Amino acid sequence: MSNPKVPHRLQYENSPIDAVDSRILAALDADSRLSMSELARLVGMSAPAVSERVRRLEAGGVIRGFTLDVDARALGYQIRALVRIRPLPGKLHVVEKLIQDTPQFIECDKITGDDPFLARLVVHSIEEMDDVLEALSDYAVTSTAVIKGTSVARRLPPL
Amino acid sequence: MSNPKVPHRLQYENSPIDAVDSRILAALDADSRLSMSELARLVGMSAPAVSERVRRLEAGGVIRGFTLDVDARALGYQIRALVRIRPLPGKLHVVEKLIQDTPQFIECDKITGDDPFLARLVVHSIEEMDDVLEALSDYAVTSTAVIKGTSVARRLPPL
DNA sequence: GTTGAAAATAGCACGAA
DNA sequence: TTCGTGCTATTTTCAAC
Numbered sequence: 169m170s171n172p173k174v175p176h177r178l179q180y181e182n183s184p185i186d187a188v189d190s191r192i193l194a195a196l197d198a199d200s201r202l203s204m205s206e207l208a209r210l211v212g213m214s215a216p217a218v219s220e221r222v223r224r225l226e227a228g229g230v231i232r233g234f235t236l237d238v239d240a241r242a243l244g245y246q247i248r249a250l251v252r253i254r255p256l257p258g259k260l261h262v263v264e265k266l267i268q269d270t271p272q273f274i275e276c277d278k279i280t281g282d283d284p285f286l287a288r289l290v291v292h293s294i295e296e297m298d299d300v301l302e303a304l305s306d307y308a309v310t311s312t313a314v315i316k317g318t319s320v321a322r323r324l325p326p327l
Numbered sequence: 328m329s330n331p332k333v334p335h336r337l338q339y340e341n342s343p344i345d346a347v348d349s350r351i352l353a354a355l356d357a358d359s360r361l362s363m364s365e366l367a368r369l370v371g372m373s374a375p376a377v378s379e380r381v382r383r384l385e386a387g388g389v390i391r392g393f394t395l396d397v398d399a400r401a402l403g404y405q406i407r408a409l410v411r412i413r414p415l416p417g418k419l420h421v422v423e424k425l426i427q428d429t430p431q432f433i434e435c436d437k438i439t440g441d442d443p444f445l446a447r448l449v450v451h452s453i454e455e456m457d458d459v460l461e462a463l464s465d466y467a468v469t470s471t472a473v474i475k476g477t478s479v480a481r482r483l484p485p486l
Numbered sequence: 487g488t489t490g491a492a493a494a495t496a497g498c499a500c501g502a503a
Numbered sequence: 504t505t506c507g508t509g510c511t512a513t514t515t516t517c518a519a520c
Contacts, residue, residue: 231395233395250436278475
């Protein structure tokens with residue numbers, strides 16, 4: 169079970185993070201550009217100490233990276249949609265590559281069930297959406313649900 | 328159309344970002360903790376100039392925030408799933424609140440179609456998944472697809 | 487984890503294109 | 504306007520404890 173070449177379990181799974189790490193994660197999730205000194209003030213520790221904790225959270229795989237929250241709408245992508253994609257028989261890999269090569273798909277998960285892929289799409293217009301889906305139509309059946317709003321904005325898993 | 332109280336269009340929609348802004352966004356998306364001086368070196372400008380551009384991208388709504396990419400699996404959430412949720416008649420708002428109050432739902436969009444909500448769920452085990460879905464069962468019908476993998480990791484819209 | 491010193495950085499004013 | 508330079512305050516990093 170514990171084949172070291174196949175780490176199905178990552179470091180922190182068995183040594184749960186403590187309260188300080190939780191506060192660090194929450195603070196950095198809200199603003200990943202916080203200075204280590206400011207973060208240190210927030211959690212009541214010295215800067216080198218929190219800096220070392222952040223480093224360990226990265227090394228342990230908890231923090232996969234520091235990233236950006238970009239508003240697609242502000243870039244003119246006025247329509248967001250979630251697209252379920254069911255490749256025709258034998259077309260699974262072709263379809264996956266096509267999704268990956270279509271930059272308007274900004275995210276795609278492989279899932280169980282009738283439709284192997286669920287992808288997040290951003291487009292400027294209905295016409296652009298039609299172009300993207302049309303390009304898939306020879307290889308897959310798609311079901312598109314336009315996003316009307318957000319009930320839960322991306323948030324951390326419970327810590 | 329241009330009711331200032333309802334800014335359906337944000338700043339950058341009509342004045343597209345230039346090549347330098349694109350490189351700034353790509354670099355910060357890869358590592359939002361880059362120092363302004365390092366970022367300046369990457370794009371070949373002075374630090375104050377780059378700093379001002381980042382400030383404008385924030386003010387213009389393109390950059391909504393600087394955030395963290397946390398690996399739920401490293402925290403012990405070994406199962407991720409996408410859940411379509413269809414509230415029973417009259418239960419829409421109850422269900423939405425229930426989703427929001429269930430921290431294992433780390434994201435939820437309101438969408439068109441038969442199922443008004445599509446939520447992303449993280450749980451430690453099948454038992455925990457059952458607990459969460461069971462709590463919804465008096466108010467909604469759910470369809471759950473377990474995530475087997477990722478074809479496209481979250482990426483920026485085409486710039 | 488803490489402290490303290492050296493190097494790097496950020497933020498600001500100001501002038502130039 | 505937007506960018507570059509130079510100054511100062513802050514921050515990061517490393518050492519020693």
